[in-house]
Amino acid sequence: MKRSVIGTVVALASMAVLTSAMLPLRSHLSIATTALILVVPVVVGVVIGGFIAGVVSVIAGFLVYDFFFIPPYLTLWVGAPQNWAALGVYAVVMLPVARVVAGMNAARARERRQGREIRQLFELSDLLVEDKPLDALLSVIVTALADVFSSRQVALFLPTAGRLEIAASAGDPITREQLRRVLPAPGMPAGTAAQSHERGDLLVLALTAAGRPVGLLVLSGEAAATHEREPLLLFANQIALAVERAQLREQALRARLTEEMARLAKTLVAAVAHDLRAPLASIKASSSTLSDTGLEISAAARQGLAGLIDVQADRLAELVTNLLDMSRIQAGVLEPRRTVAPLAELVATVAGDLAPAMRAHPVHIDVPDDLPPIDADLVLISRVLTNLVENAIRHGPKNTPISIRAAQTAPGTIELSVTDHGPGVSPDRRNEVFGLFARRESDTGAGLGLTIAKTFIEAHGQRIWVEDAPEGGARFCFTLPVAAQLPEESRLAADSHH
Numbered sequence: 001m002k003r004s005v006i007g008t009v010v011a012l013a014s015m016a017v018l019t020s021a022m023l024p025l026r027s028h029l030s031i032a033t034t035a036l037i038l039v040v041p042v043v044v045g046v047v048i049g050g051f052i053a054g055v056v057s058v059i060a061g062f063l064v065y066d067f068f069f070i071p072p073y074l075t076l077w078v079g080a081p082q083n084w085a086a087l088g089v090y091a092v093v094m095l096p097v098a099r100v101v102a103g104m105n106a107a108r109a110r111e112r113r114q115g116r117e118i119r120q121l122f123e124l125s126d127l128l129v130e131d132k133p134l135d136a137l138l139s140v141i142v143t144a145l146a147d148v149f150s151s152r153q154v155a156l157f158l159p160t161a162g163r164l165e166i167a168a169s170a171g172d173p174i175t176r177e178q179l180r181r182v183l184p185a186p187g188m189p190a191g192t193a194a195q196s197h198e199r200g201d202l203l204v205l206a207l208t209a210a211g212r213p214v215g216l217l218v219l220s221g222e223a224a225a226t227h228e229r230e231p232l233l234l235f236a237n238q239i240a241l242a243v244e245r246a247q248l249r250e251q252a253l254r255a256r257l258t259e260e261m262a263r264l265a266k267t268l269v270a271a272v273a274h275d276l277r278a279p280l281a282s283i284k285a286s287s288s289t290l291s292d293t294g295l296e297i298s299a300a301a302r303q304g305l306a307g308l309i310d311v312q313a314d315r316l317a318e319l320v321t322n323l324l325d326m327s328r329i330q331a332g333v334l335e336p337r338r339t340v341a342p343l344a345e346l347v348a349t350v351a352g353d354l355a356p357a358m359r360a361h362p363v364h365i366d367v368p369d370d371l372p373p374i375d376a377d378l379v380l381i382s383r384v385l386t387n388l389v390e391n392a393i394r395h396g397p398k399n400t401p402i403s404i405r406a407a408q409t410a411p412g413t414i415e416l417s418v419t420d421h422g423p424g425v426s427p428d429r430r431n432e433v434f435g436l437f438a439r440r441e442s443d444t445g446a447g448l449g450l451t452i453a454k455t456f457i458e459a460h461g462q463r464i465w466v467e468d469a470p471e472g473g474a475r476f477c478f479t480l481p482v483a484a485q486l487p488e489e490s491r492l493a494a495d496s497h498h
Contacts, residue, residue: 007049011057015041019064026069034069047105134246138168141239145219146170153202153220157183158243164216174218178202182218207240214240279312286312314357321383336377336459340483343367343374343406343414350385351404357390360398366405371414375483380456384464387449388418388476395422396473413462414480421473425466433466453478 018037022029038061045057067074132140138156146154155174158167164183166174174182182204205217217236286305289295297305344367351358351365374381385404392402400421409415425433434454457464457478464478 004049004052007045007047007053008056010048011041011045011053012060014044015057015060015064019068023068026073029069031070035065038065050105132246134243134250135168137242137246141242142168142170145217149219151219153178153218155218156239156243157216157218159213159215167215178218182216205236207236207243209237209240209244212244214244279316282312283309283316336380336456338375339378340373340375341378342369343371343416343480344369346374346378346382347385347404347406347416350382350389354386354389354393357393358402361393361396362399362401364401364403364405366403367416368406371406371408372485373483374414374480376460376480377456380459381480384453384456384478385416385418387453388478391449391476392418392420392422392474396420397422400473408482409479412482414482415477416480417475417477419469419473419475421469421471424468424472424474430466434464450476 015038018041022034022037026034042057042061045053138158142154142156145151152171153169153174154171155166155169157164159165160167182202201220203219205219207214207217217239286309289297290302290305347365347367351363389402389404396402403419404417405419406414406416434450453476454464460481462479462481464476466474466476469475
């Protein structure tokens with residue numbers, strides 16, 4: 001309606017301008033020439049406002065033509081018969097002209113609209129074939145359909161636990177009353193034909209793939225217009241196929257994940273079976289020997305068996321601790337509980353706990369006392385340092401030193417390193433050694449320590465790596481975050497500096 005009013009106003013305005021221009025030349029213009037000039041406002045009105053504006057323009061042009069340009073002037077009386085003929089021809093010709101121009105204009109508008117819809121649907125088709133997660137795909141579908149078909153409500157229903165639920169929507173939410181009209185009654189199956197049917201002011205499309213129901217697509221507004229049905233019906237099958245493909249991909253991913261977890265569990269059992277069996281066998285043999293009262297055992301032998309039990313029990317404790325750490329990682333409950341503490345204290349505590357295991361290795365600790373405190377989970381970082389030192393003990397030959405050094409390499413970062421004099425790690429295996437169950441030659445561990453260390457460090461947003469030691473061997477390095485200084489601490493530090 002607004003378009004018709006605008007077209008009518010423009011047509012009448014242009015007719016007034018042309019009439020004002022022709023009046024001074026009226027005596028020099030023929031009746032036929034005047035009629036041809038008055039065709040222009042009619043065409044302008046039709047192009048801008050449609051057929052209704054064209055009809056109003058024809059009526060206005062007829063009156064202007066009669067009143068101003070057919071003698072006697074300034075009256076609606078028509079004198080000569082040829083003047084009647086001129087007016088009749090004008091009226092008879094201009095109405096079909098208005099109809100033809102309006103039809104052409106509507107056809108061009110329809111072609112432009114269809115071309116725009118085809119381009120947008122083609123772009124949406126490209127999005128549908130992309131490898132997107134199901135949630136992202138559904139969001140793209142409903143948003144694009146709302147834009148393409150100017151629909152104020154778009155909802156896509158997918159079956160969940162035997163019921164159709166809204167999986168994605170755009171525009172105004174679907175009301176309870178609309179849901180009652182759209183969804184099938186309890187116990188009734190949804191339609192399986194990819195055809196449209198109306199439910200009040202909503203257009204409902206059943207999405208199917210190879211005859212299998214996938215879901216329902218519900219649209220309102222302009223999408224319910226008859227001329228929009230064909231592209232919607234054509235596009236419904238493509239949407240159904242894309243949704244089914246995404247669902248199948250997620251199902252396949254879950255199946256692969258389940259298989260991978262089962263394989264991982266088998267690998268874990270196989271990896272730790274020997275490590276559990278060997279110390280248990282040693283403990284059992286030693287304890288059985290000690291408990292056998294019929295055997296004559298010297299004090300030195302008894303002490304040796306007790307020491308063997310102690311060492312093997314430590315091995316079991318280490319393995320169990322690593323397995324518990326891995327269970328936390330795989331369960332997704334690993335969350336660092338940060339504490340501000342001096343790094344020197346943490347290193348001293350770990351070195352003290354590992355002192356019995358490091359009896360065959362001189363230990364050099366270089367952690368300056370003036371390093372700023374770290375902001376980290378002390379339990380997790382202690383496990384990282386413990387695993388790296390035990391790794392150095394395992395691979396470093398007896399009587400070779402192990403070095404633990406720390407230095408501030410950046411304003412917010414401290415780098416801590418553990419260096420051994422073992423065989424080192426070749427460049428092509430430096431990423432591999434942090435993988436699950438990765439072992440170096442002659443390694444007696446389960447291949448969990450470095451994986452756990454890497455996971456704990458990355459949980460702090462830091463990094464860990466291995467490089468060649470200057471004097472041979474391997475140097476495992478990792479970074480730790482420096483605790484932020486409080487404003488009062490910053491002022492005291494500045495005063496101390498001055």
